Amino acid sequence: MIPFLPSYIPPDVDMNQVKADVAEDGVSVPPADAADVPALREVVEQARKDGIELKIVVIEHNPPIDTPLRDIATEVGKAHPDATVLAISPAFAGTYSTHFDRVTLEAGQDVAKTGDPVQSSKNFVSELTTSHFAWTPFTIVLVLGVALAAVGTRMLQVRARRPVADEVPATPAD
Secondary structure, rough: OOOOOOOOOOOOOHHHHHHHHHHHEEEEOOOHOOOOOOOHHHHHHHHHOOOOOEEEOOOOOOOOOHHHHHHHHHHHHOOOOOOOEEEEEOOOEEEEEOOOOHHHHHHHHHHOOOOOOOHHHHHHHHHOOOOOOOOOHHHHHHHHHHHHHHHHHHHHHHHOOOOOOOOOOOOOOO
């Protein structure tokens, strides 16, 4: 059994450079996207105001599948344990966080696939900061309600089948 899953970082991604860039200002972009850096820094700063230590990694080319983006985000996240990391390419997104559950991160990834790194990052932060319906408490209450209804129904069935001992038998009239 493998004690850990191997990660795959695309060969054109220099993780040392990515980590250095992220350590500097929370953003790593390829040279082709350098114009987006000020706007991405604003997204990082807004996320910080919302209580999220965000790191953004932009990858120039799409990997064959989206899994490498999660691996990249995990590598950056290990270097910044309190951070939430978003790694995005033109068509994919990958995330890492110790503060948000996987469902929330996956929902954020879904809205971060716009092809525009700045808009993708804004969408991601918006998803993390938007309050959602509390499904867990709702499910617990619903299951308890159904269980109580089942027990109540069974009690009524047993009671209906029980002969009534208190009834006075009818006597024939003389």
